[in-house]
Amino acid sequence: MDKIIDKENPHFFSNTTNNADVKGKFFIGITQLAVVLIIAILFIILGIIVFEGREKFSWEFISSFPTDGMTKGGVLPAIIGTFILVVVMSIAAVPFGTITAIYLTEYAKENSKIAAAVRFSVRTLAVVPSIIFGLFGLGFFIQFLGTGLDETFNGGELHWGQPNILWASLTMSLLTLPVIIVSVEEALKTIPRELREASLALGATKWQTIKNIVLPGSISGIMTGTILAVSRGAGEVAPILFTGAAYYLATLPESLSDQFMNLGYHIYIMSTQSSDVEKTMPIQFATTLVLLILTLSLNLVAVIIRSRIRRKSK
């Protein structure tokens, strides 16, 4: 109190406000600058990739095979490979992710240690470096499962015990599992408690309630999760580096035991291991543009669906 009734500084309040205004503007300005900087960087990246990639980017580029040792031609096999990868990945990950989310919201009791452990491991899965999934895919799927399958069914002949689409997709599905779980859980939570209670009060059992009330209401959530997972899976390269991605294939993969080309991996090898990096620059930018369009548009769709869910729940 002494300080406030300071005689030398009778207008303490106004004084501080003046100082604070200058200082305040400065500090608020800094925070604003950070926001502007981040957004600027983002648009610079986008702008440069779009600008450099637009020349080569055409329907022909998307729909043709690479030719002349990958110095000409398009990226069709990489797009198809990425497509197969995310489809198989979704088939594996979506059911498991949805069921785990149902368990967490519907069955798990509050304060249950087991549910806490499940939640913790889901979050851990989300932060484990993607290269570890690649190692796991190599150690578990290829060396353990694949080799095991070969030994029991193929008499030791190498068929499954090598990198292929199936193992790459399963590896990727582990990586995207948390994405799906989190989205579905969020959607399940927006379904009003009253709906569940009404269903139960009418004599429906818990499983009937989930099947007929909860799941239909969370379809959009499951869709969001799937789309986000697909977007993530399409962009990740580290997990498939040694579980199935191929440098170059002349044909499209015919079965799950084939290797495949992948957009992200294509960018990586074209920009670091290509015979002539300078010459293929337009192809690299165009490939990056394709991948970026794919992931960003998927994300945009997911964001729109999600904001609709949120508005509905409000």
Add this chain to the structure above:
Amino acid sequence: MNSQFPINQNFTKESLKKQFRLSEFLAEKIISSIAFLSITIIILIFFFVFKESLPIFHFGKSEKAKTEVSSESMPESYGSTSVEDLKPESYGSEPKEDLKPEAYGEPVSQSDLKPESYGEPVSQSDLKPESYGEPVSQTDLKPETYGDVVVEPLTETTTKDSSISEENQHQDKVAENNEGTDQTWSTFLTTEWVPVSNNPRFGLIGLLIGTIKVTIIAMLIAGPLAILAALYTSCFASKRKKEIIKPIIEMLAAFPSVVIGFFALIVLATFFQNIFGYDSRLNAFIGGVAMALAAIPIIYTISEDALSAVPKTYTEASLALGASKWQTAFFVTLPAATPGIFAALLLGIGRVFGETMIALMATGNAALLSSNPFESVRTFAATIGAEMAETVFGETHYSVLFFIGSLLFIFSFVLNAVAEFYVKGKLIKKFQGK
């Protein structure tokens, strides 16, 4: 309905008891057992990644100290070979080891160097000592010896001859593996990472320093930027601005890391080289900047959540006491959200530490020991990514890469656990006054 449930029916304990339904029971059991899958996956990941790295632990740990000591005196002692199995003395084949740079001409190992091979002055072969007097002997250059060569000199403890017959190599495969593990252990704490040679050295220190260097640079850029941006969004921005800014910054998270790596490799590297004029085009700084881009959305999202979770009463009390908006933001909201921001930084570190594609493409991939941020570095994750495809199953190099993988896994697991339990506990205590 009335007839089915007459009002005067006696509700005994029996009749009120939940009826057992098989389908219900099964549904619940199946769902919860599938939910445990995520726990199982975590355990499996650790188990299998660690399992593949086990061979390097097999050999007697008691001998570890011994070999470590002797390996340090390696250069002096190889002349005085004794019949005992002192590893360093086994360099009757020492010249071979020196031939390594030439051996990089082999098709197998060339791909290993590819990331560095375009236009960078610093490549791995530059790092080796310059004293290779010996001409290349025929055995050394044979590509097919690649897999076995790793520990081969050790099996020939008493042989001074550098021309070792190939039959011998195959005969001693088992012993070779064990001896190799012994040496692997002893080289972990050195600084040289030379996995493909006759005398492989797996010095993790150089990689560790590289990883830490990149992480520090990335966090110095990403941390302040992301936190300040989060502060603006949660404290100063109007609701409409917030609804625009947040999705845009979070869109950065949708950029695949290979795209960021590509951007850094092609655009950023040239741009910064023109500004600073350093020698190596790809270096720790470029890698750090690129990884900062990957870490910003994570740090931003989590710290924004933490800042928004600070109870309104805090800010209202502060404003009522006469503090201005920025004072409230910096001296009340920010300190209150510290644990959450700490968690955000931890997860950001975890992301940068394990980032593979950016490290692979933008850091130059040469394990140099220097504190200069404009020198090439090689990180743990990039090492796995670059070399795993070239290793042979069961080889020491293969196991060592898996060992690095389990180190990364343990590190990210611990980071997440700390962020989860310690920070959350603190936040709850703070906000609920318990």
